[in-house]
Amino acid sequence: MNGALTPNQLDSLWMPFTANREFKSNPRLMTSASGCYFTDQNNRKIYDSLSGLWTCGLGHNNQYINEAITKQLATLDYAPSFQFGHPTAFELAERIADLMPKGLDKVFFTNDGSESVDTALKMARAYWRKKGMASKTKYIGRVKGYHGVNFGGVSVGGIVGNKALYGQGLDTDHLSHTIIPGNEFQKGLPAQGAYLAEQLNEMIALHDASNIAAVIIEPVAGSAGVLPPPVGYLQKVREICDKNNILLIFDEVICAFGRMGAYSGAEKFGVTPDIMTTAKQLTNGIIPMGAVICQSEIYDAFMANSGDISAIEFPHGYTYSASPVACAAAMATLDELENQNIMERVNGLSPQFEESVHSLRDLPYISDIRNYGLAAGITLTHKDGSPVKRPYEVAMRMWDKGFYLRYGGDTVQLGVPFITTPDEIDRLVNALGESIENK
């Protein structure tokens, strides 16, 4: 199959987060995948430098996960999760809770990152109501934050291009992002910038803690171009939230399940949120699934304040919450993360990845490089007054060289598969250097 499409087929699909007109004038189609590589419509091998969309760290076409899904399909293809259940959902919930920092004990299933975020936001507001503090409804997000595309996530998100078209959202305010002058080209966590967390105190002074439900941040902001937290920043945010009775939500849709070299950013950075959102790597991206993990105290507040035992404590959930096939994919993914010693592998590869990516720093057109774990973002200088033109051109040159490269805003982003080799990282970074230099 060469994936050739008719003009009408190309025209029929409205593609997500895509420059549709550009794509349709120059289609880039993947037709199969295995390990770290796609095959494109021209039968070329394409290295997957973002693990799909930060999803497929274990690589593509993992036979162990595929078999678990196939077996599940033949056993229990679907079961409702409202008022009835199936065993794997409970087994998976226990397993996820066991992998998370102490205190994060209760798991609510969704289908993706956006649903996880909106679930967490609703959970936070409802929690305060259950506790008799109904005025706590406001959210604090962060500039450059990405929290998916549903109305809650768009409201707390801080990427202007993703918000501008949609008008009034939820009541939110935004902390500054953490890219500050002097931190360019720092490896890993930037040394300066923890003081930015103090802005939260100013916001509390402005809005009053009695009106604020939650702060939501990505431990490492991903979609805006990989922004690792300054040393001490997350700790400071946690402290201020604690002092003011405000819930802290970590959006770990990219961070969780290996990308940081740990099962969560919370674990890696030693800061435990009240609620954590996950998705993507939970099933290695194969079947849509997300999980929101919260402290027992939150769950208990719902159980204790919902009246009769037959009352639904949290009127929220999705038709496909904990679908058996997604649960089977997640169980098998967690097996593989463990059996392949993925945390050790990511921690082992990260220093070379860091050195390799930062070797590009003296090339023209690069204004910053940031990295953590197996994630890196490179900011490129504007071209012809446009922030997005150069990243697009670089990504197209990379495609011609046999690399899928994620471009967004004024950045290109790398999230190599956990199973990649040092040699593949070097080849990727060499090709990227040439593409930035326009060779």
Ligand SMILES: Cc1ncc(COP(=O)(O)O)c(C=O)c1O
């Ligand atoms: C931090 C974060 N939150 C939420 C989302 C939304 O996830 P989804 O696209 O699965 O809805 C993403 C997606 O990249 C993300 O990176």
